[in-house]
Amino acid sequence: MTQGINQSRRNLFSRRKTNVIRPPWSKSEQAFTDNCTRCDKCITACDTQIIKRGEGGFPEIDFSNDECTFCKKCVEVCPEPVFDSSTELPWTIIATIKDSCLTAKGVWCQSCKDACEARAISFTMAVGQVPKPKIDSNACTGCGACVSPCPTDAIALIKIE
Incomplete structure (x- = not known):
C-alpha cells in the first residue's frame, strides 16, 4: 500500500x-x-x-x-530560454488518420485534404470503395489545419522522434 x-x-x-x-x-x-x-x-x-x-x-x-x-x-x-528558432523545422509532429475516419465506414469525405495547404494529404482511389486518405510524412508540416475540419475527430498529430 x-x-x-x-x-x-x-x-x-x-x-x-x-x-x-x-x-x-x-x-x-x-x-x-x-x-x-x-x-x-x-x-x-x-x-x-x-x-x-x-x-x-x-x-x-x-x-x-x-x-x-x-x-x-x-x-x-517569450522572455525565457524555452525556444530554439535556429532549427529548420518548427517541431517534429505529423498528422495521422485514426480508424474513426468516415472513409473507413464507406462515407466520401475529404475535408482534411481540402484544409491542407501543404497538400500532404491525398486520397487513393480503389474500385468499388470510397477513396482512402494517405499522409505524405515528408510534406506534412504538422500545422494542424486538417484537425478541426474533420467531422469525426479522426486526425491526430503525433510526435515523431
Missing part, C-alpha cells in the same frame, strides 16, 4: 505528459518546463489562439479550432 501512495505522490508532482504538443520551436520537454514561467505571453501573442494553458499552467497546443501559421510570435514574445 505504501508503494502505491508513493507512486501517486510522484505522479502528482510530475510535469511531463508524453502526448502534449508544446508551441513550435520549443526545446525539449524538460528544458521547456524547467524554464517556462507560465507568464502566458505566448498564449496572448498567438494569432490563431491555438496555444492554451495546459496541465500545470504550461502552454500547449490545441488544434481543435484552428491551425499554426508558424508566425513565430510566440517565440518572439
Whole structure:
C-alpha cells in the first residue's frame, strides 16, 4: 500500500505528459518546463489562439479550432530560454488518420485534404470503395489545419522522434 501512495505522490508532482504538443520551436520537454514561467505571453501573442494553458499552467497546443501559421510570435514574445528558432523545422509532429475516419465506414469525405495547404494529404482511389486518405510524412508540416475540419475527430498529430 505504501508503494502505491508513493507512486501517486510522484505522479502528482510530475510535469511531463508524453502526448502534449508544446508551441513550435520549443526545446525539449524538460528544458521547456524547467524554464517556462507560465507568464502566458505566448498564449496572448498567438494569432490563431491555438496555444492554451495546459496541465500545470504550461502552454500547449490545441488544434481543435484552428491551425499554426508558424508566425513565430510566440517565440518572439517569450522572455525565457524555452525556444530554439535556429532549427529548420518548427517541431517534429505529423498528422495521422485514426480508424474513426468516415472513409473507413464507406462515407466520401475529404475535408482534411481540402484544409491542407501543404497538400500532404491525398486520397487513393480503389474500385468499388470510397477513396482512402494517405499522409505524405515528408510534406506534412504538422500545422494542424486538417484537425478541426474533420467531422469525426479522426486526425491526430503525433510526435515523431
